[in-house]
Structure formats: structure tokens, C-alpha cells
Amino acid sequence: MTKNDHLKIIHVCQYYNEGYGYQENLLPRYQAKLGHKVMVITSDRMSYFSGGKDPKIVGSGEFEDNGIRILRLPIKTELKGRFVVFNNLYDILKREKPDYIFHHGLISPSIKTVCKYKKKNPSTFLVADNHADLDNSARNPLWRLSYYRIYSTFRLKKCINYIDLVFGVTPARCYFAENELGIPHDLIRLLPVGADEFTVKEHLEKKDFLDNNYNNINNKLKVVTGGKWSEGKGLKELISAVQDLNVELQIFGKLDDSYTKNIIEQAPNNVTFLGWQDRIGTLRLLASADVAVWPKLHTTLVEDAIATKTPLILRYQGNTSHHIRENGVYLFTGTSIEIRQILDILSNSENLINKMKENSKKQLDLLSYKRIAKESIEYYYDKSAKTTHEVFMNDPLCNPSNRDFHKLS
Template identity: 30%
Template structure:
């Protein structure tokens, strides 16, 4: 256990913080609390509504999470509000840090201009240890001229370079996001490490797995002996879930089923709704993190045929054999046998991969064994220790 006098402040000011979810911003503080630290989260007002869509909370607030971590919600600085919202400058960040007096600050994303307030606190308390992770890459960010050439190459690079001399380590949560830190912000490679996202392993109901499997399958009239594929997340065209549905339809095996959970982007609803009524396809809508874990545990195989989401690491952490779309810099989920990769956006390729897994049970058993053996690398009980291992 950690020295209980030590305090960690997690700064979730570069993006969102959603209460009771299983994002890294939720789980790392939980495990640091379990490790014995006093934990406070200073977060923006950006959150999700009950349907999993982005919202801005109406006001600042203070409360505790179900894990006992203090949360301080802060608004953007009201002077030139729109400008400060874009550059992420907040009300009274320095005062909040001075009130909390952290020994460790874990910065979730360097992309906020108030990084200068963090450095002011570091100057006042030079023994404080700073860590910073990165969730941005060329797929989910820097996708237009302003974002890439102004925000990232100038503003956020400035923040990263200001932080560089004072931070213990920069973490990329995927290899691609490590590369983004190096190439976009010109940070030295020896200051960057991989800190993968994962699964809340203390919350995995291993002992109830058979009951969960039976319950979910029974609710959809799926036999326990049938082959169940699960996918989901924030569903848009880039996730290629429409191609996965078409692949299952193409195969036409009566005992191959596909469950899809999540929210469908408004612009993509019409295209998806035409596919969701096909035989052996079950759209169950938005689910909370506990329910998502249960759906994954009920499956034989997870397939994510498009852009990356944290569900990749959660599936791997659960020891679930998986199929992912190949992206350069996203192969950290490959433990050597636990998963397969799709090389293209192609219905025929997805169908072929499913069929090869389904028709060769001995090879699939080896895949399952590899998945279980590799899973602990994506358990937050291990990741949380690694994140501050030199404290």
C-alpha cells in the first residue's frame, strides 16, 4: 500500500470525464485509491448523457465517486468564454491545485492551455511528480487543417514542450499515440513509454460467467452451443460494423449470431437501421460499463472491424479471442495468437476470417488459450502500478 499521506490529482481537462464509466480516466484513479493514495479528480464539464452522447454539464460541482475519489468539476474561464473553451482554459485551476496540494499530478492529455498553471504549481512545489498520457493520434484527432496545423502543431505542441523538462514520463496509450507524441510534438523518444488502456479486472465477475452467458443468450433465444460474436461502441461509418453485419449475412450459418451494443451516430442511423433486422443480428442499444462487460463475457469472439476504441483493450483484458482492423501502431493488442487482424475494409475478408475461426475448433481453442494467457497485461491492477512505478 502507498503512503496514505500522498495525494494524486488526476487532471481530466483535455477532454471529457464521464462518471461511472470504464474509461482510463475513471479506472486509474480507482486503482490509485485502492493502492492507498488520496485521490482527487479535477475535470472539465464535458460528459455524456444517458444515451452516451456528449453534453456540457450545466455548472461546476464537487462530489465523490462511488470509489471515494473527490471530483471537482470546473468550467472554462468566463472571460472570452468561446476562446477559452477552444483552448481549454479554466476557472481557478491554480487555486484548486494549491488547495489540494498533490504530491503527484497525473495529466490525462496535454491538450489544454492551462498546463501553464500546472507548471506554476510545480515551480512552487518542485518535488511534485508529473506524469502525462496521450490519447490523440492521426485517426481520432488532427484530422483537419485547423486541428492539425494550428492546434496540434502550434498550441498543443507548445504545451507539451513546456511540460517536457518537468514531467517524469509521457505515456501513449497505444504505440501509435506514442509515435504521435514524438512526431507531432517533437518530444524525445526516451521520454515516451507505452501505457495501454485495459479492463477493470477487480470488477470482472469470473464466478458468474456461466450464469451471465446463459442469461444473455436466453434473453435473445440463442443456444449456449451456438457461436456468438459481440461488437459495439460509438457506431459510425468508420467502425465498419455495417460490414460485419453483411459478413454474417453472407455466411448464413444458422448458429452464428451477432450482438451489437452502443449508440449509432445520427448521420449513420438510416444506413444501420436497414441492417439491424437481419436474421441472427441483435442490436441491444446503449449499455453501461457493467453491462458491456457482461456482453463481452457471454461471447465466443469479439470483432472490431474499424477504428480503434477502448473496447479493444477491454476485450483483450477479459481474455476474449478477438478480430481487429489492422492499423499501423495499434498492434499492442496482439499477444501472439489471441487475435487476428483484418487488412482491408472488405465484407468478404471479414466473412472469411469468421468462417476460418468457426470451422476449425482446435485452432480456435488455441486462440482462447492464448487470449487468457495474455489478458493480465491489460488489467488495470497492473497498469495502475506501472503508471506511477518510480514514485
């Protein structure tokens, strides 16, 4: 096929949350914007974290989300929150005859199914991505050894000859694929979770929003953070850091335990909790902020902040090592003292904030889903590393030998 041809692309993911801003929602949408015919095959349920302790089962069948065809299949069984065993996935692939299969994740049973299809249809381009790292999947040394280095690596050896490329969605997850799962180095490319610039332009870059943007209306530094809050995610340190500063801190999201609820109840007057926000509400809060802060862990809200060109304060680690290039500040301890020192400086330096905002445009250019989707298609024609991989994987900040790169928060 030539680069002017439109591909038939199928994404296979274990769970799908309709209307969310995750990679499995947005990458297919941006590929479709490039003119390709895109379909997502998934299970009959949403992720566990979207429905509490139990999955939200929405049933099988076909529907559209953001103009993308979504096919939900019934399942035989599942390992709670990790993967499902699909019914009839192979038959659906035979019926649809994709040019390109994008399998989300490396260790679910469906990787064997797509490799079986690739074996019988060698012209199909098959990629898999990796979202696992030492923070979210292998904190326990025994589990890391038994499940990843032994069991999963053994299973993947039977599949690797049929996989064209493996995409790590952060630098740390590139190295995890190689070091913990045994994926050959020359098969791994960085294809990051991207920034959703189209949604920002559609909903935020309008006169009514810009007219009502209240940045610095009270001459305070407006700081925003959000997510699913529980003990250990840095909320206590952040709230302590802003006490008596010329800062307005807005927190949104969900409080998952009594610990964080108690912290919010005792917060000072310059802290406001706004509760759970839908996607557009989230983007509006980020866009109206001077700076967005996450003191401990990576979250996909970081990419949303990049989409709104909002400066960042992030804890340095392998999953955030590609996010800040003069568009913010890294934390190296995450203590309230460190956060406070940075916010105090920023609250007294409008010029510094403006420089960070200007540099945020450059980060958006590198991490936009528009670029990421384009590169995902370019790999179909040429498997050599593309711009995003070359820029970040050769950057000293993304070197895995750096202190704290693999630090477990």
C-alpha cells in the same frame, strides 16, 4: 519517499463522465486500490459525446465515484469538446499539496497551470498522457501543421522542463507525442489504457452469470460488437460478412445516423441489435461471446473485451498493434470478404477459439489496470521503462514503419 509510502495523487482531466469505464474513471480507482490517496479534478460538465451536441453540465462541487474523490470546478470558457479553462485550479493544487500530478492530455491550458505548480514545488512528480493520434486529432494536414506541429509544440516547449514523463496510451500515441508535438523520445513511455478486471470479477465471475452463459447454445459462433455507430465504422461490412454463416451477431450501442439505422433494418436474421447498454450490460455481452469484432477503428470497448478474456478480431493499426498476441486475428483490409473468411474458419474450429481464449489470459495479464496502475506508481520512484513499455514498444507489430500502422481509416 519509499515504495511503501502512500502517495497523494491528483488527476486533472477536462471532462469526467460519472459511472463510465474510461481511463480517467478507472486508473484513479486502481491506484486507490494500491493504497494511495487519489483525487480527480475536472470541470463542471461531462464530455460532449455523452450528451449529444451540447455538454451535459452537472455543476461544480465535490462528490465520490467508485470511492474516488471528484472535485468539479467551474470554468471560464472552453473550446468545444477539446478543453476547458478552469477557475482556481492553481489554488486547489496549493491547497491539496499533491505528491503526484497526472494531467490527462498535453494541449489543454491546464498543462501550463500544473507546470507552474511544479516549478514552485519541484518535488512534485508531474506526468501528462497523450490520447491524440493521426486518426482522431490530425486528419486535416493543414490543422496538423498549424495546430500541432507549430502552435502546440511551441507551447509545450515552455512546459517540457517541468514534465517528468509523457505517457502514450497506445503505441501510435507515443509516436504522435514525439513526431507531432516534439516531446523528447527519452521522456515518452507506453502506459496503455487498461482492462478493468476487478469489475469483471465483481459482476461477472459469479455462479448465476456462469450458469446462464449461453455460449454456443445453438451451435453458432457468437460474435459481438458495439459502440457509437456511424458511416465508415465498418458496420455494413460486418453485417454483410455474416450473411448465411453459422454465426450469431449481436450489436449493441447507439446508431448515430440514418445510414446505420437503415443497415440494421435490412440486416439478416442472424443479426440482432440490442441498443445501448450500461457498463455491466456491456461486459456481460462481451463475456458471453466467442469473439468480439471491430472492423475499422479502435475503441475502449477493446480493452473491455480483453478484461472479459474474449478473443478479438481487429483492424491492424498503431492504436491496436498491442492488443492481439495469439488471442485473436488482425484485419488488414476490413472488407466484408476478409471478415467473412475469418469468421467462417472460426465457426468451424472450436479448438482454435479455445486456444484464443486461453491466450486472452496472457493479454489480460499484460494490459490489466492492476498492472498499469502499479507501473504508474513505479514511475514515481524510477523513470526507466517498465514491463508494458518494454514488451510492446520492442515488438515488431508496434513498429511505426509497418504498413497501415499510421493508416487513416
